[in-house]
Amino acid sequence: MSNAPLYIQIKDYISTKIDSGAWGVGEKITTEMDLSSQFNVSRMTVNKAIRDLVNEGKLVRKPRAGTFVCAPSDKLESPLLDTANIANEVEQRGNQYHSEVLKLSSLVADNDVATRLGVMIGSSVFYCEIIHFEQGSPIQIELRWVNPTHVPNYLDQDFSKITPHQYLSENCPLSAIEHTVEAIVPDKQIQQLLSLSSNEPCLLLDRRTWSQDKLISSALLYHPGSRYKLSSKVTFN
Incomplete structure (x- = not known):
């Protein structure tokens, strides 16, 4: 039981x-x-x-x-070939947005993080974990690593009032993105944070962003698979 x-x-x-x-x-x-x-x-x-x-x-x-x-x-939807501010997405649907910051700190880059951000192993990097909510329900878990050389004031921000996407877009204008999407079976922590049932999959978006030639951040974005979709539109001239 x-x-x-x-x-x-x-x-x-x-x-x-x-x-x-x-x-x-x-x-x-x-x-x-x-x-x-x-x-x-x-x-x-x-x-x-x-x-x-x-x-x-x-x-x-x-x-x-x-x-x-x-x-x-009827699923909630985010663009795949673009980076959008999730707070704006929610508000454009006429719904209420809020977030909960779980972690905001600096850490020492291990091999995986160093590879993600293109820094040396042992370098200091910034890290955050945030839950994004729509109408009181969790719709995205954001794990993000940021290169402090390019965004030195990142840890001073109140990310319950401004999203990392908005802050980075305003301070490091986007010039390139790289991302992959896969359906995964999340671990128990992600299941709990997204209020997923035990057999429910989620969509994982793995994204890196550049400003000019500088690799600024790397993020893992988890979405509930049963109530969320990622879409794209390509126009050919």
């Missing part, structure tokens, strides 16, 4: 039904009353689980009709 709070257990149950295809797109899910009876909990507990899934884009409520599984087109 899981030790997770009851509403999380119900949320995981519904997510598993959706992710497995047992409840298909557009299908009406079990009623709150039936779920309350099934899990022997109050409707308030069930309502919280469903409300979270609505905020995450997995479910949609229809007045006097019930709650239904969202179509893939």
Whole structure:
């Protein structure tokens, strides 16, 4: 038996039904009353689980009709061939954005970090971990390494009020980006931070950015795979 709070257990149950295809797109899910009876909990507990899934884009409520599984087109979306300020993305969708800074510090570059930033092993680099939220639900985990030679005041910023993307764009205008995207099974820490069910994949965007000929930062951006997509548009003349 899981030790997770009851509403999380119900949320995981519904997510598993959706992710497995047992409840298909557009299908009406079990009623709150039936779920309350099934899990022997109050409707308030069930309502919280469903409300979270609505905020995450997995479910949609229809007045006097019930709650239904969202179509893939209802997923949140970010551009793939560009770098966008996630705070602006959320606000452009008419939703509320906020962030939580988990770490902001300097560290000594190991082999992996040195390779990412093009610095010597043992060099001092800046590092941050930030959770980005939309309507109170986590939509992105940002792990970012920054070369302090090019951005010496990075650690002095309040990244609960300004995103790293905005700060870096204003101080080191973007000239080139390099990125890869892959679907992964996240570790337990990422699952918890993104409120993912145990079998839910996530999209990992690995990005490096340059200003002129200087490699400024390297970031790992984790997104919930079931409620997020990355898109691109290429125009040929």
